[in-house]
Amino acid sequence: MLRTYKFRLYPTTEQQEKIGFTLERCRLLYNRLLEERILAYKTEGKKLSYGQQANTFSERKQHIPTLKEVHSQVLQDVARRLDKTYQAFFRRVKNGEKAGFPRYKSISRYDSFTYPQSGFTFEGSRLQLSKIGEV
Structure with missing residues (x-):
C-alpha cells in the first residue's frame, strides 16, 4: 500500500x-x-x-555542478515525470484522443518536487529534507 502525506511547510528565508x-x-x-x-x-x-536519460545524471553533474546540490532521487523523479508524460501522450494518440504533445515548463508550471524513497525524515513536528534542511 502506498501512502502519501501532504503538509504545510513553514520554511525559513534561506x-x-x-x-x-x-x-x-x-x-x-x-x-x-x-x-x-x-x-x-x-x-x-x-x-x-x-x-x-537517467543513466546520464552522473555525467551531467560533472558538467553542471549545480545539479550536485539537488538530491539524486529528486532528479530521477524529474526523468520519471517526463517519461510518464510521454507514455500518456502516446496512449492518447493510440486511442485516437486529443493528444497534446509534452510541453516545456515555465516557472509557473513547475511547482513541486518529490523524494520518492529517501532523502527525508520526520523528527517530531519537523521534516528533514536532504540538501534543504529541517523545515
Whole structure:
C-alpha cells in the first residue's frame, strides 16, 4: 500500500531560497530532457527511454555542478515525470484522443518536487529534507 502525506511547510528565508533553487534546477532539467528526446527523434528517429536519460545524471553533474546540490532521487523523479508524460501522450494518440504533445515548463508550471524513497525524515513536528534542511 502506498501512502502519501501532504503538509504545510513553514520554511525559513534561506530554506525558501533552497527550495526555489531546487525547483528551478528540476524545471531546467525537465526542459533539457524534453529537448533531448525531441532532438533524438528528429535527427536519428529513435526514442529515448527513462533509463537512457537517467543513466546520464552522473555525467551531467560533472558538467553542471549545480545539479550536485539537488538530491539524486529528486532528479530521477524529474526523468520519471517526463517519461510518464510521454507514455500518456502516446496512449492518447493510440486511442485516437486529443493528444497534446509534452510541453516545456515555465516557472509557473513547475511547482513541486518529490523524494520518492529517501532523502527525508520526520523528527517530531519537523521534516528533514536532504540538501534543504529541517523545515
